[in-house]
Structure formats: C-alpha cells, structure tokens
Amino acid sequence: MTCHDPFRQTAALDEVLLDVAAVIELSLRDRRVAENRYRVLKRHLERGASTLAPYLVDGVSLIYAQGSIATSTTIVSGTDDDRFDVDAIVEIDVPADWDNDKALDELEKSLQGFPGVTEIVRCTRCVQLRFPFMHMDVTIMDRSGRLAVPRAGQIFHSPDEGASYRVDSNPWGFTGWFRGRVGIGQAAFAELLGRHREAAARSRLQFIDEQERLVVMNADQVALPPMIPSAIDAQEAVALKLLKRNLNIGYEKLTLSRPPSIYLTKRAGDLGYIPQGLSAQLFALADSTAKIMRGHIAAGTRPAEENPSYPADKINDRWPRQGADGVTDMRVFAEKLEYLAEKLEAMAQAPLADIAKAIDELFGEHIGREQRAILAARHDRRATVTPILAAPRSGSIQAPAVVVAPERFREVPRHNFHPMRLDDPHDE
Structure with missing residues (x-):
C-alpha cells in the first residue's frame, strides 16, 4: 500500500491506544473468573434438577464460549458501568415435539438457582445471567439436523410478541474463521501489548464465593480444561476492541440499535493486517466500513454478510432495518465511523x-x-x-x-x- 502521507511516526498515538485497549479488555484474572463460570454453567445444566440434563449426557453435546469471548475481543460496556458481556452456547438435540419457544423456556427453568447471579432475564434469543460487572448470554443450539458443516445448527428467536422461529447459526465455525484470519498476532506487537497490559490491566469481576476465588487463584497450579479460547494478541483484534468501545460510547444516547458485534468482527477479519500500526489499523477499519455503508445507501442496497463457515447463517439478519429505517441505520453508522476516522487523522498530528x-x-x-x-x-x-x-x-x-x-x-x-x-x- 502506497500513501501520500502514511502513518510513519505514530509511536505516541499507538502508545495511548494500546493503553486504552488494555484498560477496556478482560484482565488475565477476569478471564479466569469468566472461564470458571463457563465450567459452573456446564455443571449447573447437567445437575439432576435441570430439565435439560437428559439432553447433555451423551458425550457429544457441548457447552462452549461464543461471540466476543471466543474471538478474544470482549470489552467493558457503558460509559460508567464497567460491565463485560460474554456469550455461551448450549448445544443439544432439541426434541422434535418442542415448539420454537420451549427450548428457551426449558433453558430459563434450568438456569434458576445459578450461583452468584443477581438476576436471570429471558431475552429474544438467549437467557441472560447477570452478575456484578458481567452478563452471560446463554443460547440454545439445536444440532439434531446433523448438518455436514461441523457444529452448525439452529437457534431460536422467541420474542414476547410476534411469531417465534428458528435461525441458522454456526458460531463455532465463525470463531474458527476469525481466529484463522488474524492468527496469533505479530510477535513484536504482541510483546508491546504485553507490556501495556502489565501497566494498564484492570481486574473488575467479583468472586461469586470462596470456591470461585480458590479456583481462580490456583489456576496456575491446577491445570483445568480450557473453556475459553486463548487470547489473541493480533493488531486486528485490538483495533476491533477499540472500534467496539467507540461505538458503545457513540450509540449510548441514541435510540437506534448499533450494528451487531459479529458484523464488526467480520469486517475486521475481512480487512486483514495493516502494517503501518495500530492507529492505521483502526483508521482503516472505520474508514473502509463507512465507505461500504455509503455505497449501500447510494445503491439502495443493504449489507447481507454471511458466516464464512456456513453461508446459511446470516450474521446481520436483524440489522439494518428494512426500508427507510434501514437507510437511517446505515447513515448514522457511517457518520460515527467517519467521525472516528477524522479524529484519528487529527490525533495523528496533534499535541x-x-x-x-x-x-x-x-x-x-x-x-x-x-x-x-x-x-x-x-x-x-x-x-x-x-x-x-x-x-x-x-x-x-x-x-x-x-x-x-x-x-x-x-x-x-x-x-x-x-x-x-x-x-x-x-x-x-
């Protein structure tokens, strides 16, 4: 890539952005807390009182991390509340006689009494476990179709009003695609990021109880099977975290929904590595995505991204909205991205x-x-x-x-x- 005025001397701006990235991500201790809660989730759903237990004993069904926690791009949400949102999949053979509401109904029942939760909330496609400083969204995946694509299946869209239906999905495959695209990270960048983490990492999650504290504190001495994929130190993933945080702030006071995180993750994977550094990576992600939105608006079309591992999985099926509302969604998104890109250009030559x-x-x-x-x-x-x-x-x-x-x-x-x-x- 040749540029008239490239990011040739962005060491100071990159330094600041690396600090921000280290502050907003899960610390090593918080990753261990979250990982322990995935283990607790598995035990809780397999206990005798769980109505889902009979469907989780065949040695094939899986409970695993999905979304940002699996792609190593989890960040704190909100301007003042340091909360992490993580996602889990519960993969079972859903009985043929269950309607499209029953799977989430049974999941909600089975999650009652989960240790340490402050509230359990039924959502449209998941059941949310709320802890201090953390939410865990738990989703049922029906794998009974035994599709040729590994771990592909269907999740359930079950709103309070309107018809319920099934949605093709393969979060496992998407995680593999993204992690394969970005790799483990560039060695020099990973080393630099590690130094910033040492200085900037913040542990926020509170222990559920003494047992969780002991598990987390003993994690170095007692090897346990991993429940969360390893951290990604790639520049592409760090830029994605920064973009997600910026959009959280930019959309906080708006009534519009921001595009789903999986769409942003797909864009980050498609963009690839920008060798000029973190500032340039973030600029390129914002600028190129804004141009895509402007192109759709001009052409009267809308993004229709597919999961590369399973094209039947439409990753932005609920965003943007249809018709004129969707144009508004794309225009506001483009404006937010363009503003970020403009600010980065100004910051690159600012005191x-x-x-x-x-x-x-x-x-x-x-x-x-x-x-x-x-x-x-x-x-x-x-x-x-x-x-x-x-x-x-x-x-x-x-x-x-x-x-x-x-x-x-x-x-x-x-x-x-x-x-x-x-x-x-x-x-x-």
Missing part, C-alpha cells in the same frame, strides 16, 4: 494534550482518566520527562510534582505524526 482530550470523547471519560494516569506513571518511570496529566475534555496537562499554579502548566511538544489516506492507490 499530546489534544490526544488526551480526544480519548475522553472517543472512548469515555473514565477510560480517559485511567489512561492518563497510566501514561503519567510510565513517563515518570522513564525519568526523561515530567509526569503527564490532563483534565477531562480540557486537554490541560500538568506535572503535579513540580507545577504549583495552573498558569505554569506546560503543553507536551507536538509530535511529527501524519494523517493517512488508505483509499488512493496513486499517492506516494
């Missing part, structure tokens, strides 16, 4: 104060506060510059150990960053 200000806007104020504290501590340890702090949304930077009065605040010098255009093959 650090402006970068700090933009982080608050793009990823949330409390994430921005955490990132600035991490950045300040890192620069303090380097002993080459004074500690750096910035007031939320102001861009003001101070070194509290040496600065007495606000009028003596000093701005960090400008960086020689350059904006990037990825859509003009004639630029050099």
Whole structure:
C-alpha cells in the first residue's frame, strides 16, 4: 500500500491506544473468573434438577464460549458501568415435539438457582445471567439436523410478541474463521501489548464465593480444561476492541440499535493486517466500513454478510432495518465511523494534550482518566520527562510534582505524526 502521507511516526498515538485497549479488555484474572463460570454453567445444566440434563449426557453435546469471548475481543460496556458481556452456547438435540419457544423456556427453568447471579432475564434469543460487572448470554443450539458443516445448527428467536422461529447459526465455525484470519498476532506487537497490559490491566469481576476465588487463584497450579479460547494478541483484534468501545460510547444516547458485534468482527477479519500500526489499523477499519455503508445507501442496497463457515447463517439478519429505517441505520453508522476516522487523522498530528482530550470523547471519560494516569506513571518511570496529566475534555496537562499554579502548566511538544489516506492507490 502506497500513501501520500502514511502513518510513519505514530509511536505516541499507538502508545495511548494500546493503553486504552488494555484498560477496556478482560484482565488475565477476569478471564479466569469468566472461564470458571463457563465450567459452573456446564455443571449447573447437567445437575439432576435441570430439565435439560437428559439432553447433555451423551458425550457429544457441548457447552462452549461464543461471540466476543471466543474471538478474544470482549470489552467493558457503558460509559460508567464497567460491565463485560460474554456469550455461551448450549448445544443439544432439541426434541422434535418442542415448539420454537420451549427450548428457551426449558433453558430459563434450568438456569434458576445459578450461583452468584443477581438476576436471570429471558431475552429474544438467549437467557441472560447477570452478575456484578458481567452478563452471560446463554443460547440454545439445536444440532439434531446433523448438518455436514461441523457444529452448525439452529437457534431460536422467541420474542414476547410476534411469531417465534428458528435461525441458522454456526458460531463455532465463525470463531474458527476469525481466529484463522488474524492468527496469533505479530510477535513484536504482541510483546508491546504485553507490556501495556502489565501497566494498564484492570481486574473488575467479583468472586461469586470462596470456591470461585480458590479456583481462580490456583489456576496456575491446577491445570483445568480450557473453556475459553486463548487470547489473541493480533493488531486486528485490538483495533476491533477499540472500534467496539467507540461505538458503545457513540450509540449510548441514541435510540437506534448499533450494528451487531459479529458484523464488526467480520469486517475486521475481512480487512486483514495493516502494517503501518495500530492507529492505521483502526483508521482503516472505520474508514473502509463507512465507505461500504455509503455505497449501500447510494445503491439502495443493504449489507447481507454471511458466516464464512456456513453461508446459511446470516450474521446481520436483524440489522439494518428494512426500508427507510434501514437507510437511517446505515447513515448514522457511517457518520460515527467517519467521525472516528477524522479524529484519528487529527490525533495523528496533534499535541499530546489534544490526544488526551480526544480519548475522553472517543472512548469515555473514565477510560480517559485511567489512561492518563497510566501514561503519567510510565513517563515518570522513564525519568526523561515530567509526569503527564490532563483534565477531562480540557486537554490541560500538568506535572503535579513540580507545577504549583495552573498558569505554569506546560503543553507536551507536538509530535511529527501524519494523517493517512488508505483509499488512493496513486499517492506516494
């Protein structure tokens, strides 16, 4: 790829974005907590009191992670509530005499009494277990059709109003496709990300009980079968996390639904690796997806992405909406992406104060506060510059150990960053 003004010197912006990514993802300890809850889910549904137990004893049925937890792209949701949303599949042979509501009915019954939950909520396609700082969406998968595609089957759409129906699905295959596309990550990037995790990782999940605490604390000494696929340190996955977080913030006050995470994941997999670095990766993901939306609007069409492992699985079957509402969905989505791309271009040639200000806007104020504290501590340890702090949304930077009065605040010098255009093959 040749560009007139590539991201050649984005070390500082990449540093800030890596901090944000480390703050918003599951820490190693939180991954262990989540993994233990998948094990508890399996035990709970296989217990004698579970009406699903008879369908989970044949040695073939599976309970496994799906969605962001399986693709290693889980992030905190909301501006103030640090909550993780994870997903699980319960794969069984659904009896032929069950209607399209009964599978979720039985799942809801069987989940009653789950340890540590604050609430159990029946949703359209899943049953949600709510814990402090975490939701687990549990979905029934009917594998009775024994399709030729591994682990493909049907899930159930069971709304409060309107007809219930089945939906072709293969989350297992989609996870394999995405992880195969991005690989394990580039070694140099993974090493850099690891250093940021050491400084920025935040553990948020509370233990259900003493037993869970002991399981998690002893995880290094007691080897247990993995329930969650290993973490992905690829640049593509980190950019996807940042985009998801940005859209969570951007859509929070809107009544419109944002596109499903699986659609964003498909886009990240299709885009591939951008060698100019994390800033360029995020820019390319936002910019290219916005162009796709604008193309659909101009042509009067709509995205119709398929699961590469099983084309019958339409991964954005409920988004965008039909007709004029769908045009609105795509237009707003494109505007959000275009705004992010524009901000990244500006940040790539901005002083650090402006970068700090933009982080608050793009990823949330409390994430921005955490990132600035991490950045300040890192620069303090380097002993080459004074500690750096910035007031939320102001861009003001101070070194509290040496600065007495606000009028003596000093701005960090400008960086020689350059904006990037990825859509003009004639630029050099």
